[in-house]
Amino acid sequence: MAIALVLVLVVAGSILFHVFSPWWWTPIASNWAYIDHTISITFWITGIVFAAVVLFMAYCVYRFRHREGNRADYEPENRRLETWLTVVTGVGVAAMLVPGLFVWSQFVTVPADATEVEVIAQQWQWSFRLPGADGKLGTSDTTLVTGENVLGVNPEDTNGQDDVVVSAADLHLPIGKPVKMLLRSIDVLHDFYVPEFRAKMDMIPGAVTYFWFTPTRTGTFEVLCAELCGTGHAFMRGVVMVDTDEDYLAWLGEQQTFAQMSAPQQTGMAD
Amino acid sequence: MVDITQSGAEHVPPAEVGEVDLYHPHSWWTKYVFSQDAKVIAIQYSGTAIAIGMVALVLSWLMRLQLGFPGTFDFITPEAYYQFITMHGMIMVVYLLTALFLGGFGNYLIPLMVGARDMVFPYVNMLSYWIYLLAVLVLVASFFAPGGPTGAGWTLYPPQAIMTGTPGGQDAGIVLMLVSLALFIIGFTMGGLNYVVTVLQGRTRGMTLMRMPLTVWGIFTATVMALLAFPALFVACIMMLFDRLLGTSFFMPSIVEAGEQLAYGGGSPILFQHLFWFFGHPEVYIVALPAFGIVSDLISTHARKNIFGYRMMVWAIVGIGALSFIVWAHHMYVSGMHPYFGFFFATTTLIIAVPTAIKVYNWVLTLWRGDIHLTIPMLFALAFIVTFVNGGLTGLFLGNVVVDVPLSDTMFVVAHFHMVMGVAPILVIFGAIYHWYPKMTGRLLDETLGRFHFWVTFVGAYLIFFPMHYVGLMGVPRRYSELGDMSLLTDSAHSLNAFISIMAFIVGFAQLVFLFNLIWSIRHGKDAGPNPWRATSLEWQTAETPPTHGNFGKELPVVYRWAYDYSVPGAKEDFIPQNEPGTYPAARGH
16 A cells, blocks of 8 residues: 555655756856757656656556455557557657757757857867858868867968967857857867757768857856766866857957968077 | 457367477486576576676665765776776666567476476577676686776777776777677577477467466567567677777778877767667667566566466567667667657657557556555555666657757756666566465575565665656756866765765665575575465466476366456356366457
């Protein structure tokens, strides 16, 4: 009999925990509130199903527990009931899948006016590259990486000369402008993940992956690597600062371009 | 499709071929060590699987020590932590769950339940176990190899799996892991062919496919799947071995490591992921389907009621098995594969929820108007439904591609798969052991220790994994050797982690009580008799308990009815064994 009570407590405890526990997602800082809504719909549907199934079980265990002289019913099949349950399940599943696929199509359709920002991962740090005045990123390749050209930017490509290189430092983004994050790795798999932006994507050496989002509030956000990348995985952190336009331009003005960084260094060489 | 029969007797075909004699052991060695008896092989498989499973349990304690009390235990370096999680995951999924369900329960139950004297290829069956043991020993050897075992995560994703930044990547660890997996697959294939052919060819007279207990259906379908899925892992392992040892580039693109260009180029890391998950997703159901089958029989027997919707249950097992081959890339939504794959794989993944839900409905509808005996196997079956429904429903979050994006690679995923393919199938394993131990030993497991084991395991495991979902919902990534000062982590979340760790130690302790019970009851358990649960299926109708070599004495049983004739109106007892020829007008089985 204890089991019937415990089953009821499992349902009640789970719901109370869900409602009252302090552990919940971080305040959102991107346009992907749709994803949060889809999660909420899924919580509702699955929560109702969970409670219904477990409470039904608890009732059965209580009501049909063995007592002297009891005998079970004999009912091998019930076509109508089985069909009915299948249809209801199908509808419930569709109610979660349809909004999910709708939001996914938005997630994978990058707006035409999105600015490209490249993220380069390596064990165990983050670097970034922004297009220069021409608005285009130059080509790049892992085989071009050297001690001086740490991101493997193609020196022959004129589009790349004015690219802004942010090596192992914080990335700044302007608020309210869609960005397409182009993701590269030069060694193993990594994953660029900022919980507040809700989006993440693996980075694969030899390929360029992407996702897009629009930052919706200013602030400092922590970048976490979300794909196991070796012993330093947990320490592979970075910072993204979402700025007002003014702050962003001020920061941008302080950064060096690829051409400036590759120019022969004058200072210090004389000694 | 409908073949409802009023009386079974005239449907039993005459024997078409004579019996083939078995190989009978001549010495202690061939009886207990190099035995060709499926029941002995089953116990060898189970013993080895449980032994290596205890290693995985200790590893889980070590990683929970680190997560619950960060910085307290100096010996748990990041290297050690990643080795713990990798070996824990691989042991649990492959060397414990797969081996125990198929090699253990499959060997013991298939011949007995279908009315065969043994597996059809007993010698190959014996080889299967010894190769499995070799695979386990190679795996264990990696703990003692220079550099220790691999720390690549159980998914072994290249390139990091074979690079210096990962423990064991450039040492022996990864090589031993891949060799061990290849051996496991060779050994499994030998056993697996046996299970499939025995079900197809070795059934006794009258045992039609649609009269088989669902346990056999679950193990049979899982084995067919494993025979189709494991080869993908096999080729992936061999190719990675070549990349590691011969310098080929199947999975290795151009890479810069510590400022140096490596000699690799042109390979595809994502190709490995497709091969791995083409195996890896069916693997989830290779573990789940035997559990589905077994739990159906536990519920039916202990609720004294036929399983509700038997034919639907069979088709759901087969349907889930087939569908599970076209959902693999839902593990790869954020892998960087073409985003349009997401539409296809999210749709197939959510479709699989329908046959899975049907199974859940039929389990709970079997309880409806039953005569529920709250025995220990029944308690474990009920706990299975709770944890499986919970874990199955969180699968709807992760399967629905866009919802997966924020949750993927977080502790939410860890909580989900532990609930659905860790806790739930293991609860079934426990239920099954309490249920069939009397047949294997002739004695019942101790009731008091059993109830203690049940309550601590069920309540404890739920308290470990239910709150863990919310840690993931906050955004805490999985596979972090140390959470450190992550900006999103509050102090209360650290306390929650400590709580989860303490629960993990308590639940682990309860398993030691279970092990004690297993050993103690061999001699001191209550005498069980041949059929303590008053069950219908053939393994309970053997001449001796435990059954001897050849299972059924002089004459093989002849089957007249399905395995679910419980509480048939008009019958004197509340169960009719499958081999009882009597005519019962109210019986509506197959």
